[in-house]
Amino acid sequence: MGAEFQLVVDCAEADVLARFWAAALRYEFAPAPDGFATWQDFYRRLGVPESELVDGVDRISDPQGRGPDIWFHVVSEGKVVKNRLHLDIHASGEWSDPIEARIQRVDAEAARLAGLGATITGAFEEGLDHYAVGMKDPEGNEFDIN
Incomplete structure (x- = not known):
């Protein structure tokens, strides 16, 4: 059995990319973990500072469970070269x-x-x-x- 993993995409606008890729891949917005109303609530519980929380969607998942979950991680650096993975x-x-x-x-x-x-x-x-x-x-x- 293969290893479980998620794909992480560094970006400037998590909500924009999450919505684009959800539509492109026919994914859905990933539900928050059990016991949390939102992902932001979950991140707060982990101790992520408010300044690092993003508005909107930042995670998507395959509704059929075949493909990996994808997390759009906001970073300050912009994209400057061709992707090494696509x-x-x-x-x-x-x-x-x-x-x-x-x-x-x-x-x-x-x-x-x-x-x-x-x-x-x-x-x-x-x-x-x-x-x-x-x-x-x-x-x-x-x-x-x-």
Whole structure:
């Protein structure tokens, strides 16, 4: 059995990114731990200073429990270089589907996410039978739709 983990994304605006990625991944806002009305109440119990608490949502989770929880951690440093890790969102269907159908699905998902605030950086093909669209989230973090 693999190790349990959460993905942590450093950011400037936790609520903006949490809402974007919840919609992008079809996740939900993570419920507060048992016994706490909000995550902020939980953080206070842990001793996190008020100055470090964020307004809004900062955690999302897969409603089906398949994917990792994601925490959007506010940091003072801005993003300055390309991500060393990025998400590939699979939207194309099965590899056995015709490439034309897969391209159409990828482009439709890229357009949906652009409507949520992402930026399309370009489409690319690898070999004769692979198509993907490069994108950036609202804070400039790179990801791909394939």
